Amino acid sequence: MDIRIAGIVPESIVDGDGIRYAIFMQGCNRHCPGCQNPATHALDGGKIFDTAEIIDDIKKNPLLSGITLTGGEPLLQIPPAIEIARATKEMGLNVWCYTGFKFEEVPPAAHELLKFVDVLVDGEFILALRDLELDFRGSSNQRIINLNEWRKSHG
Ligand code: SF4
Structure with missing residues (x-):
């Protein structure tokens, strides 16, 4: 499946706990003043990758704690994000995901993706x-939400 990506950091230590495969997904409509990644905004920017190629790349590195979907806005490309996140969970690794949406305002179309996300x-x-x-995090309004804990307390 195609996924539009601004860049990949195969071993990041700044995008969540441990060593992480960080995928900077292309496209964001928010244009937050001071955004660190303005090159990720154009919806037609970046490069198209195949999700299978990325999943293979993740499998090859035994040092990884997990992956991080960031951007850009990962929730603008839900189907390929689900494919990568699901495969990552099947490898026994964890998934962090950044989004410009508040957790309470994540659109229903993205709820399926959140099932494969450990930390939002x-x-x-x-x-x-x-x-x-x-x-x-860049600003104090942003929250690191452990979705596994949230799921436990919300049945
Ligand atoms: S949501 Fe993130 S990527 Fe999008 S403009 Fe804001 S800081 Fe930049």
């Missing part, structure tokens, strides 16, 4: 709330 970092970047001390 939510909310758009707000320049006035930027905090360089925060782990894995």
Whole structure:
């Protein structure tokens, strides 16, 4: 399946816990002032990859704790994101996903993707709330939400 990608960092230590395969998905409509990744905004930018190629690449690295779907806005490409996230879970690895949506406002079409996500970092970047001390987030409105814990407490 095609996926449009701005870039891949095969061993990232800044996009979640442990060593992570970080996929910077192309396309974002939010244009948050101060965004660190403006090159990811164009919906027709980046390069098209095959999800199978990415899944193979993830499988090859025994050092990975998991993958991180970031961008850009991962929720603009739900079907390929699901394919990669599902395959990653089948490998016994964890999945982090960034989104500009607040968790409560994630569109229903993306709920299937969240089933394969362990940790969601939510909310758009707000320049006035930027905090360089925060782990894995750019601004203090963003939350690191453990969806496994959330699922336990919500049946
Ligand atoms: S949601 Fe993320 S990628 Fe999109 S403009 Fe905001 S900070 Fe940039």
